Amino acid sequence: MSTQPDLLYSEEEEALRSAVRDLLADHCDATAVLARAETDEPHDRALWRNLAESMGLAGLLVPEERGGQGASHREAAVVLEELGRAVAPVPYLTSAVIATEALLACDTSEAGTLLAALASGRTVGALTVPLSATAGQDFRDVRAADGALTGRVTGVADAAAADVFLVPTADGLFAVDASAGGVAVEPQISFDRTRPLAAVTFDGAAGRLLAGTAAPAVRRALRAGAGLLASEQLGLADWLLTETVRYTRERTQFNRPVGSFQALKHRLAQLWLEVVNTRAAARNAADALATGGESAGGEETDIAVAVAQAYAAPVAVRAAEEALQLHGGIGMTWEHPIHLYLKRAKADSIALGTAGRHREELAELVDLRAP
Incomplete structure (x- = not known):
């Protein structure tokens, strides 16, 4: 028998909201966001370190035994509410939610190591699919041959801030370091400068298998x-x-x-x-x-x-x-x-x-x- 969900905020969620709002009030005022949007570096890396490393928010969705905080989507939702209120230029949705959720679906040791790195906040991940992508799509823009990836994906959100890309192919989900040879990130004109888009090109880039099936x-x-x-x-x-x-x-x-x-x-x-x-x-x-x-x-x-x-x-x-x-x-x-x-x-x-x-x-x- 199903029970009705309790949609009210708990005391812990309200305390989390207060802490995040106070941090954003001190480090993410509108003037600073406006000024940063005009630069070639729209991401606020100092703010990200405060959120992800100092407060541990990058690992909210990751179980404690896998290096995270062991919280839930309800707490992550509270964080995103506050980030939305501030239009914060940080890759929380793309790294701490989307990339992290993809890794949580993988059971390889490589995925576990990378998941802990994302949970620590010291590594930023990006799933290389267009921002407009939906869950039912089949992503085959990148091909894999003996672990070498070739292809191009456009409209990838926060790609410029990523340290590692999670790349879906017909042969599985691969991890590719952003600094690896054969990887190029080309900024694209973005309507929203606080969440910039980029085209990511792989030209024989070395990939590490995370899961045999990407879907x-x-x-x-x-x-x-x-x-x-x-x-x-x-x-x-x-x-x-x-x-x-x-x-x-x-x-x-x-x-x-x-x-x-x-x-x-x-x-x-x-x-x-x-x-x-x-x-x-x-x-x-x-x-x-x-x-x-x-x-x-x-x-x-x-x-x-x-x-x-x-x-x-x-x-x-x-x-x-x-x-x-x-x-x-x-x-x-x-x-x-x-x-x-x-x-x-x-x-x-x-x-x-x-x-x-x-x-x-x-x-x-x-x-x-x-x-």
Whole structure:
């Protein structure tokens, strides 16, 4: 008999939130993120060291016996909420979630060694699939011949920050060091500069076999990534709503706060309802991933992830668009950070599957296909 999940935050999760928020307030203010986005090094490596090594957050999803913190997806979701609120330019989603989940699906000694390295935070990993990839895709852009990898993958998120690439091929999942011969990383123009994309080319690069079949590891990684991405989108939307409410209370027009006008009240109230619903969907996805969705062969987890992504992505974009409009002229300036949130929300809306793609998957899962 299944029990209803408890979607409320525990005391430990609230304490984790407070610690991460305090760290980000000290080391990831909007001015610093704006300045870094204009450079050739958008990743904040100092912030990553604080998060991953000092606080141990890179290993949240890794069991203690394998070198991690032994936490769950619920705690990782809280971290991603806060990183979303700050639009933090760190490879947490790509390394501590997606790459880590792929390694957790592998049982080789090489995978275990690499997993411990990622959990320590001293090594950053990236699964070499496009950011727009979905769990059901078949990735054969890279070929393997006697351990030598050849091929090119475009649109890989945070590839420039990676120390090791996890490369799916028809012959299995391989690990390739970013510094190895035959590996080239070419930055691509990214709409969201806080999560830059790159093309990764392998030209006879030496690979270490992690698993004889890549599909299960890739599917696990992308499903967890999509489920926890909803928490990042929740953090984005929550910050945008909070900041917009604050601004409309302070901004006056005709000797009245603009937030007192009924039309704006209605828009903000509607946005608040959507953010609350996003929180429920994101928390449900994180809880389903944490508990494993044992019933129905994990199908409940697939449903929770599809629902979360189908709902959260449009809400994050709408929150950014509303914030931009309701801030008036200042919202259109480069100095105000809203454009960072809009770009992240737009990029997230096509990451790991669009809302439409997840609705199609949901229809298949619940047997309600379009006629």
